[in-house]
Amino acid sequence: MQSPFNGVWSVALTAAVMLAAGTAAYAHHGWSWTQDGFFELRGKITAIYIGNPHATLDVDAEGEAWRVEMAPPSRTIAAGFTEEVAKVGDEVTAIGNRSLDEQEKRMKAVRVIVGGKTYDVYPDRVPPA
């Protein structure tokens, strides 16, 4: 006879796996992996990617190679930040939240300033003026 607990176990296991997967996805796409306070990074752009799954800038800041994550491309482009407004070698200031792990040279930008122009890729999260 089959134990009625088999069904319960398989549901519990499925739920645990889904929760683990969901938590991991949240850590990447949301803000839970970043510090609360604002962080500012200045440097030179070494690579620009405006596309899916999310836009990124690679920035050389005093010899350190940083990865600046931005919004998904639709949102980044809506903010006016396209591949035409910035190029490799440009000076950039990125304002946002850096990784909780300070060894990791990675941040998520809410505002990007290039060529004297400000692009708010997450307008609802920018620091108060």
Place this chain on the structure above:
Amino acid sequence: MDEFLAGIEQLAFVRGLKASFVAYPIVNALHIMSIGALLTSVMLMDFRIIGAFRSLPRAAFVALLRRTALGAFAGALVTGALLFSVRARGYAAMPIFLAKMTLILLAGVNFLVFMRRARGGDEPAGGAVTILAVLSLVLWTSVLFAGRFIGFLN
């Protein structure tokens, strides 16, 4: 190689996919759907070969699941290639991506070895076939995990 990958990134439909609001998430969802179907069919097939669900006729059950797995793999291959295309050079430079491709290759070799052994009909479970089924379970699960980590290590 770098030029070839850069060429892929420049294809008109790839550029469209790269900036799209709707198409990319749909391709992404179809990739997940294919992987779900692939892993499920592979696991059920391997468990049956190892000796579970003995009430189900082995040959018919395995044949059905093999067809499902091959179809799902084709879907995963097409959608995966599209996801890869938008940032081909970036993904190709990632060790975790290369690890995933190697694991898929190994799983493919494992499948071919299994098919060679299974030729000649309905051999009973046990011995080498069981080892191949366990290997298949380990490899495909590893492919899944490696794939998921691509999104977190780039």
